[in-house]
Amino acid sequence: MGAQIRVYRQKITSTSSMKKIFKAMEMIATSRINKARKSAEAASPYANALTKAVTAIATQHPIEHPLLNSHVQGQAKCSAILVMTSDRGLAGSYSSSVLKKTEGLIEKLRGEGRDVKLYLIGRKAKSYFDFREREYEQAWEGQTDNPNIEMAVAARDAFLDAYAKGGADDLHIVYTEFVSMVTQETRVLRLLPIEVKDAHKIGEEIIPGQKLEDDQFEQDAVFDFEPSPQEVLDALLPRYVASRIYACLLESAASELASRQRAMKAAGDNADELIKKYTRLMNNARQVEITQELSEIVGGADALAS
Numbered sequence: 001m002g003a004q005i006r007v008y009r010q011k012i013t014s015t016s017s018m019k020k021i022f023k024a025m026e027m028i029a030t031s032r033i034n035k036a037r038k039s040a041e042a043a044s045p046y047a048n049a050l051t052k053a054v055t056a057i058a059t060q061h062p063i064e065h066p067l068l069n070s071h072v073q074g075q076a077k078c079s080a081i082l083v084m085t086s087d088r089g090l091a092g093s094y095s096s097s098v099l100k101k102t103e104g105l106i107e108k109l110r111g112e113g114r115d116v117k118l119y120l121i122g123r124k125a126k127s128y129f130d131f132r133e134r135e136y137e138q139a140w141e142g143q144t145d146n147p148n149i150e151m152a153v154a155a156r157d158a159f160l161d162a163y164a165k166g167g168a169d170d171l172h173i174v175y176t177e178f179v180s181m182v183t184q185e186t187r188v189l190r191l192l193p194i195e196v197k198d199a200h201k202i203g204e205e206i207i208p209g210q211k212l213e214d215d216q217f218e219q220d221a222v223f224d225f226e227p228s229p230q231e232v233l234d235a236l237l238p239r240y241v242a243s244r245i246y247a248c249l250l251e252s253a254a255s256e257l258a259s260r261q262r263a264m265k266a267a268g269d270n271a272d273e274l275i276k277k278y279t280r281l282m283n284n285a286r287q288v289e290i291t292q293e294l295s296e297i298v299g300g301a302d303a304l305a306s
Helices: 002-060 094-111 123-131 149-164 196-206 214-220 229-305
Strands: 078-084 115-121 138-140 170-178 184-192
Touching: 002 170, 002 229, 078 094, 078 149, 078 229, 094 115, 094 123, 094 170, 094 184, 094 229, 115 123, 115 149, 138 149, 149 229, 170 229, 184 229
Parallel strands: 078 115, 078 170, 115 138
Antiparallel strands: 170 184
């Protein structure tokens, strides 16, 4: 019985140590969520300005550009997918939800007769496809919970290089949108090519909650572009693509931290329950041991008396 008490005591000690780790990770994630959300909000004005400029040019001027609906609908042969997961675990179903959505998108695109090229952000995505020995074009690791514009530019350049060489016809992004502290939704965004007929919806796609009304587009359309609309569009579109990728990275970072905070809180609560359970079992074992010892003493005393 004494050995059983020692086992419970060891379990209580180890669970208490793990609880401290869970609590520390929960506090770190909680403190960093606000920073991630502020970063996403700070990037909004720049993304909004690019959205309005690109939309105004695309809707007003008959400009041909490789990134503007360059393929006839249904004739795309190869699609690129940019997958955004985390570098670390302990974030609940955050990365697994993204990977599940990615698998569904791959199946859908291949069902349409397309080849698929994968671009991965996050160690979890890289490990997932490495383990299954599946090919991907490029992978970036590090700072998924604190992304920078350099990561977005690197992803943009990799895709635009393949796009310019005819190696990909369109780009899809699988990321997680931060809705609230308790809700994060995995989404698929078709980034390129930009459909001119969808230009009035661009703002709503990039910045959730932003709505650009028709009269606003009419007002924007009176602007003149120097040196020419074509040159302005050539300069804006790469920045536009990078800003959208960066916006998705920031949304994913906030979602990752929120998922980790929620997962660590749940783990800490479970650790409390386990400690209570092991403490109760240890006390029961101690009580049984004491009762047995008393029974032996009484039995010995009765034997001596008789």
